[in-house]
Amino acid sequence: xxxxxxxxxxxxxxxxxxxxxxxxxxxxxxxxxxxxxxxxxxxxxxxxxxxxxxxxxxxxxxxxxxxxxxxxxxxxxxxxxxxxxxxxxxxxxxxxxxxxxxxxxxxxxxxxxxxxxxxxxxxxxxxxxxxxxxxxxxxxxxxxxxxxxxxxxxxxxxxxxxxxxxxxxxxxxxxxxxxxxxxxxxxxxxxxxxxxxxxxxxxxxxxxxxxxxxxxxxxxxxxxxxxxxxxxxxxxxxxxxxxxxxxxxxxxxxxxxxxxxxxxxxxxxxxxxxxxxxxxxxxxxxxxxxxxxxxxxxxx
Amino acid sequence: xxxxxxxxxxxxxxxxxxxxxxxxxxxxxxxxxxxxxxxxxxxxxxxxxxxxxxxxxxxxxxxxxxxxxxxxxxxxxxxxxxxxxxxxxxxxxxxxxxxxxxxxxxxxxxxxxxxxxxxxxxxxxxxxxxxxxxxxxxxxxxxxxxxxxxxxxxxxxxxxxxxxxxxxxxxxxxxxxxxxxxxxxxxxxxxxxxxxxxxxxxxxxxxxxxxxxxxxxxxxxxxxxxxxxxxxxxxxxxxxxxxxxxxxxxxxxxxxxxxxxxxxxxxxxxxxxxxxxxxxxxxxxxxxxxxxxxxxxxxxxxxxxxxxxxxxxxxxxxxxxxxxxxxxxxxxxxxxxxxxxxxxxxxxxxxxxxxxxxxxxxxxxxxxxxxxxxxxxxxxxxxxxxxxxxxxxxxxxxxxxxxxxxxxxxxxxxxxxxxxxxxx
Ligand code: SF4
Ligand code: SF4
Numbered sequence: 001x002x003x004x005x006x007x008x009x010x011x012x013x014x015x016x017x018x019x020x021x022x023x024x025x026x027x028x029x030x031x032x033x034x035x036x037x038x039x040x041x042x043x044x045x046x047x048x049x050x051x052x053x054x055x056x057x058x059x060x061x062x063x064x065x066x067x068x069x070x071x072x073x074x075x076x077x078x079x080x081x082x083x084x085x086x087x088x089x090x091x092x093x094x095x096x097x098x099x100x101x102x103x104x105x106x107x108x109x110x111x112x113x114x115x116x117x118x119x120x121x122x123x124x125x126x127x128x129x130x131x132x133x134x135x136x137x138x139x140x141x142x143x144x145x146x147x148x149x150x151x152x153x154x155x156x157x158x159x160x161x162x163x164x165x166x167x168x169x170x171x172x173x174x175x176x177x178x179x180x181x182x183x184x185x186x187x188x189x190x191x192x193x194x195x196x197x198x199x200x201x202x203x204x205x206x207x208x209x210x211x212x213x214x215x216x217x218x219x220x221x222x223x224x225x226x227x228x229x230x231x232x233x234x235x236x237x238x239x240x241x242x243x244x245x246x247x248x249x250x251x252x253x254x255x256x257x258x259x260x261x262x263x264x265x266x267x268x269x270x271x272x273x274x275x276x277x278x279x280x281x282x283x284x285x286x287x288x289x290x291x292x293x294x295x296x297x298x299x300x
Numbered sequence: 301x302x303x304x305x306x307x308x309x310x311x312x313x314x315x316x317x318x319x320x321x322x323x324x325x326x327x328x329x330x331x332x333x334x335x336x337x338x339x340x341x342x343x344x345x346x347x348x349x350x351x352x353x354x355x356x357x358x359x360x361x362x363x364x365x366x367x368x369x370x371x372x373x374x375x376x377x378x379x380x381x382x383x384x385x386x387x388x389x390x391x392x393x394x395x396x397x398x399x400x401x402x403x404x405x406x407x408x409x410x411x412x413x414x415x416x417x418x419x420x421x422x423x424x425x426x427x428x429x430x431x432x433x434x435x436x437x438x439x440x441x442x443x444x445x446x447x448x449x450x451x452x453x454x455x456x457x458x459x460x461x462x463x464x465x466x467x468x469x470x471x472x473x474x475x476x477x478x479x480x481x482x483x484x485x486x487x488x489x490x491x492x493x494x495x496x497x498x499x500x501x502x503x504x505x506x507x508x509x510x511x512x513x514x515x516x517x518x519x520x521x522x523x524x525x526x527x528x529x530x531x532x533x534x535x536x537x538x539x540x541x542x543x544x545x546x547x548x549x550x551x552x553x554x555x556x557x558x559x560x561x562x563x564x565x566x567x568x569x570x571x572x573x574x575x576x577x578x579x580x581x582x583x584x585x586x587x588x589x590x591x592x593x594x595x596x597x598x599x600x601x602x603x604x605x606x607x608x609x610x611x612x613x614x615x616x617x618x619x620x621x622x623x624x625x626x627x628x629x630x631x632x633x634x635x636x637x638x639x640x641x642x643x644x645x646x647x648x649x650x651x652x653x654x655x656x657x658x659x660x661x662x663x664x665x666x667x668x669x670x671x672x673x674x675x676x677x678x679x680x681x682x683x684x685x686x687x688x689x690x691x692x693x694x695x696x697x698x699x700x701x702x703x704x705x706x707x708x709x710x711x712x713x714x715x716x717x718x719x720x721x722x723x724x
Contacts, residue, residue, distance in 0.1 A: 108675065119677045119678055119679075120349065120350060120677050120678050120679035120680055121350075122675045122677065122680065125671070125674035125675035126674060126675075127668055127669065127670035127671055127674045128670050128673065128674060129669055129670045142668075142670070144668060144671075144674070153518075153519065153520055156426070156428035156429060157428075157429050157430065157431065157517075157518075158426055158429055158431075159421050159425065159426055159429040159431040159432040159435065160417075160420045160421055160424045160425065160426060160432070161424055161426040161429075162424075177417075177420065177424065178413070178414070178417075179412050179413065179414050179417045179418060179420055179421070180412050180413015180414045180417075181411075181412050181413070181431060182353035182354065182413070183429070183431050183514075185350060185353040186353055186354065186518055186520070186521065186662075186663065187518050187520055188520060188667075189519075189520035189667055190667060190668060191350075191351060191666070191667045191668060191671055193350070194350035194679075194680070195343075195349070195350045195353060195413065195679070196413075197342070197343050197344055197346065197349075197678070197679050198341070198342045198343065198344050199344060199678060199679070228342050228414075230414070232342065232413075233342060233343070233413030233414045234413060234414070235413075286668070290519065290520070
């Protein structure tokens with residue numbers, strides 16, 4: 001993701017925002033993925049042509065919401081409005097349209113790259129399920145970020161209060177405080193937390209690859225993994241790419257989502273796309289019965 | 301504790317003692333390899349991962365801390381309730397409680413990702429966390445046990461300080477100059493002990509119940525989320541700790557074979573029998589209700605315990621070796637010291653299976669369908685078997701514990717009550 005990294009470092013000054021940011025999004029944020037950009041700007045019907053030869057085995061994807069403005073640009077505008085408000089008035093929310101997810105795991109990989117995650121640490125795997133038996137079979141793909149629960153069970157269990165809910169609802173981990181007891185992993189009903197065991201992808205190579213020596217930019221700081229210093233020995237999880245939000249960008253998974261199945265924005269803003277989507281009768285949350293009140297919704 | 305301990309204290313090392321010594325040194329050496337590996341490479345070589353985040357060490361920690369709480373509560377029968385028949389094992393029980401607590405603490409220390417930050421629990425402790433409470437309570441308990449051990453041993457240490465050799469040095473050092481052995485001083489120690497013990501009983505119950513609650517409060521894990529856990533943990537602690545004390549009393553007592561010793565062991569044996577039976581009753585309640593429900597998230601962990609890949613931990617180690625065999629022995633041979641001692645040794649040792657079957661099954665069912673195959677990388681697995689490093693570190697802890705216990709038994713007046721026949 002070289003384009004995105006560049007964009008992180010050189011976020012445009014607040015004056016010349018609107019247009020330049022749109023361009024950056026489509027050109028940079030999508031990593032030059034022309035097909036997807038085209039899909040976004042074209043109409044809904046054109047994006048999902050029905051397969052004429054095998055109607056029984058294919059299914060049209062759900063329409064992309066909001067066909068007048070492209071989805072990413074609309075969410076980008078939502079983001080800017082939210083960032084202009086005081087932090088406690090934002091309520092970051094993610095919506096995942098399971099009828100649009102194609103199970104490509106591009107979001108998983110984009111997240112790995114954005115946050116420079118080592119082996120064994122994954123913030124957003126895509127769960128795959130096969131439903132039915134051949135020939136009446138279909139697949140369901142469920143991306144699983146941290147739910148940023150409004151009543152997060154991972155928070156009260158932490159013996160040193162190293163994990164807590166921010167005013168904007170994101171559940172954060174203080175890497176310098178966390179003792180690595182993994183009690184929060186046990187307490188999370190969504191398995192959204194993984195432990196940094198200190199592995200490297202290129203540890204058997206003569207020299208660690210440069211990307212593994214690069215820092216990750218989490219929670220307002222740069223963290224270089226080496227020896228036993230944090231975040232090694234800590235629990236890690238999805239944080240909706242706070243570092244990108246602060247630079248005026250959508251989370252990496254959202255801009256990368258090939259199926260246009262990931263939506264992000266401020267639930268407190270009635271004009272935002274996510275506010276519109278979570279009002280859908282299709283909107284559900286995982287394990288609703290637990291009362292954790294996730295801020296990640298699934299359009300089932 | 302370990303069957304490798306010598307059975308008597310001859311002046312020259314016997315063959316048995318030499319073998320035990322060699323085994324102990326080998327265990328310590330191997331264990332050290334594990335510890336060095338842990339310290340040098342962190343948790344890279346751990347068998348647990350992010351989906352099964354706790355493993356052998358956490359189970360061993362719960363096991364040791366249960367032994368400690370059980371041994372302590374038995375000492376309280378002496379120092380608080382004043383049970384005369386157990387009078388002479390008071391000090392032994394207290395010392396056992398101290399050693400096993402120490403073992404528990406080092407085990408759990410190796411388990412945390414940032415060992416150097418354990419002090420944060422005291423400074424930044426979060427009162428809503430059961431884990432923080434557990435740490436605070438066992439710290440208080442640790443200090444209290446040290447104090448109790450001192451008051452229980454002081455008079456005997458004072459007497460010992462008049463001897464020559466190492467025991468004299470130990471006696472002189474540990475009395476901190478308080479060598480008064482007059483009736484009044486001894487009575488004062490006794491009074492202090494009663495006060496400390498009285499504080500200690502609720503403390504031991506609270507912190508071991510707290511360990512149970514640590515699991516019980518996790519609503520995300522239906523298997524753990526049960527109000528029976530705190531109670532079962534305390535009863536289990538009493539059964540396993542009591543069994544350990546009985547084993548030690550049966551085989552490491554200075555004047556074995558006397559009528560008094562026989563009475564003591566058989567009394568302890570009956571007590572352990574009752575406690576084990578009570579524990580099994582609670583376990584029956586837990587398993588039968590859990591299994592009968594037929595709600596998979598509830599019943600699958602029990603099925604896994606009984607028919608999963610590690611069925612033998614439950615059926616062989618726990619049910620057969622840890623319960624049925626010792627129950628039969630305790631019922632059929634209640635007056636034989638050796639049989640009772642051996643049966644209790646089995647109960648105490650096999651109780652680790654119970655602890656493993658609390659920690660692991662709560663974690664092996666994926667919380668979301670498809671998670672096990674969603675992203676495949678090291679440490680993202682729903683199967684667990686302890687890695688070599690984990691076994692070696694545990695071996696180290698056991699070797700250290702046995703070593704301290706042996707040294708304490710040799711150097712401290714643990715089994716005295718009637719000095720004349722014991723010292724030397
Ligand atoms: S999904 Fe898990 S880690 Fe994320 S806030 Fe909820 S309980 Fe915490
Ligand atoms: S692993 Fe870290 S964040 Fe999680 S409960 Fe332990 S100290 Fe808190």
